[in-house]
Amino acid sequence: VPRLTYEEKLKLQNHPISKKLIEIALSKKTNLIASLDTYKSEEILKLADQIGDFIVAIKLHADIITDFSENFVYELKKIAAIKNFLLFEDRKFGDIGNTQQMQFNGGVYKISDWADLVTSHVIAGEESLQVFGEEIGVVTIAEMSSKGTLTDENYKSKAINISSKMSNVIGCVAQSKLPPSLLLFTPGVNLTESEDSKGQQFNTPEKVFSDYHTDFIIVGRGIYRAKNPEQEAIRYKEEGWKAYLKNC
Ligand code: UP6
Numbered sequence: 001v002p003r004l005t006y007e008e009k010l011k012l013q014n015h016p017i018s019k020k021l022i023e024i025a026l027s028k029k030t031n032l033i034a035s036l037d038t039y040k041s042e043e044i045l046k047l048a049d050q051i052g053d054f055i056v057a058i059k060l061h062a063d064i065i066t067d068f069s070e071n072f073v074y075e076l077k078k079i080a081a082i083k084n085f086l087l088f089e090d091r092k093f094g095d096i097g098n099t100q101q102m103q104f105n106g107g108v109y110k111i112s113d114w115a116d117l118v119t120s121h122v123i124a125g126e127e128s129l130q131v132f133g134e135e136i137g138v139v140t141i142a143e144m145s146s147k148g149t150l151t152d153e154n155y156k157s158k159a160i161n162i163s164s165k166m167s168n169v170i171g172c173v174a175q176s177k178l179p180p181s182l183l184l185f186t187p188g189v190n191l192t193e194s195e196d197s198k199g200q201q202f203n204t205p206e207k208v209f210s211d212y213h214t215d216f217i218i219v220g221r222g223i224y225r226a227k228n229p230e231q232e233a234i235r236y237k238e239e240g241w242k243a244y245l246k247n248c
Helices: 006-011 015-026 042-055 070-083 095-105 154-164 206-214 230-247
Strands: 032-035 059-062 086-093 117-120 137-141 171-173 182-184 216-219
Touching: 006 015, 006 117, 015 086, 015 137, 015 182, 032 042, 032 230, 042 059, 042 070, 042 230, 070 086, 086 095, 137 154, 154 171, 182 206, 206 230, 216 230
Parallel strands: 032 059, 032 216, 059 086, 086 117, 117 137, 137 171, 171 182, 182 216
Antiparallel strands: none
């Protein structure tokens, strides 16, 4: 069975953030999310400027950044507005609702002030996801990319069931097919490496589009560690789009 096109998927979306993601994908012809997992805010801003034209979103781990500040957020949002991409905080919340709510709104990062999307585990059950409200796009972790992950078929199907029910959940991080109304985000994508030394497992864009019918590829080291990140972003953008078209 062929996958749905982005146009077909767009019709199934109710959340403004999932619509926006697909609209950006269609207008820029890219399904690439760059994961800029670097320590320095200046480096993230520089990379964002270099690769912003080729991506739908930048994924951050705010708690990696040593000099996180309001000014950094302000500058990044400016670039995101000019280059038309979204901000995705990969917080992977995994606690009771009350704690997640405080982690989402408070602390140093004030994620709810700036993120368009966040990731959350579903380990604490469906009510824990309600605390993110309706404005942000929640992406649940249904299945992880690493060796020996505990997200087996049973866990995954329960996580997907909850995700399908919740109006603020727009999709899942997973390494296999999802029901078509949910957006699939697939990390662990690299064109040259098949694994790292810490349990990560990589696939090619072609594989994740043909086998999983993914919607968005998430690329970290493949881009930010490259000698020429701009050139690699273009390469992943083109490979991802080619793989999407081929598997429609
Ligand atoms: N990530 C995974 N696998 C998952 C969930 N999230 O790799 O199952 C995240 C990592 C990292 C990025 O936290 O930010 O995606 C992958 O980066 P990489 O391409 O450098 O491995």
